[in-house]
Amino acid sequence: MNKRKALIIDDEPKLRQVLKVKLEKYCPSISAIEVAGNIQEGYQQASCFQPDIVFLDIAMPGGSGFEFLDQFEDINFEVVFVTGYNEYVLNAIKVSAVDYLLKPVNTEDLIAAVHKAENRIQNREKLRMYHVLRHNLNHIGEQETKIAIPGANTYDFIKVGQIVRCEGWQKYTRIHLTDGSCIVSSYNIGVFKDMLEDFDFYLTHKSHLINVGLIARYIKEGTVVMEDGSEVPISRRKRDAFLASVVERGKEE
Missing domain, CATH: 3.40.50.2300 (Response regulator)
Incomplete structure (x- = not known):
């Protein structure tokens, strides 16, 4: 030792x-x-x-x-x-x-x-x-905050606002960014939920975490379209909560 x-x-x-x-x-x-x-x-x-x-x-x-x-x-x-x-x-x-x-x-x-x-x-x-x-x-709670995303041998430092969505993939997580690129992290999506939920991210499905500020459209059948054009499902049991906390809040703003 x-x-x-x-x-x-x-x-x-x-x-x-x-x-x-x-x-x-x-x-x-x-x-x-x-x-x-x-x-x-x-x-x-x-x-x-x-x-x-x-x-x-x-x-x-x-x-x-x-x-x-x-x-x-x-x-x-x-x-x-x-x-x-x-x-x-x-x-x-x-x-x-x-x-x-x-x-x-x-x-x-x-x-x-x-x-x-x-x-x-x-x-x-x-x-x-x-x-x-x-x-x-200096940017507590803001999307200017940077997140450290661990890879095999390095960390990528990305501003929270650059993340469109996180997608659970096997035991890993794909991080989709506003420039169209994707980073694969060795952390599972639950870790990113804990990291990002205070920064206006929402877990729409057990495998999908989205940046609420980058939602472009909500389809009533239970799909969110993000600003990059990607479509993300909302699980049936989460739809009412999503409508109450995200869609209705957006109307008020």
């Missing part, structure tokens, strides 16, 4: 201690742990200690977690945000493919986050992910 070093940066002493104890007890791959109470101490520790994983609070007196990251020309460690932020900010984190833990930290979630970080240490695409996250925090 490869041994890893972890750095905890948080202004709450109790949180730092609890997290340190849990890492020592439940994450045997973590062989050394340092702590810091602010980004200045954290930068000094990171420069000398060379951690593999940094557990980083976002909002701290004296500087945010992003200001800590901005001090590095190259980020050569994995970051797991530890936050108490509300659900809207968490959604911005989630779609940016960046790991996070909610306070108070759940042990199983911590173990899972460490495993994910270890699996990604060889894949150094983080810097772009953090830029995407910062962009998303």
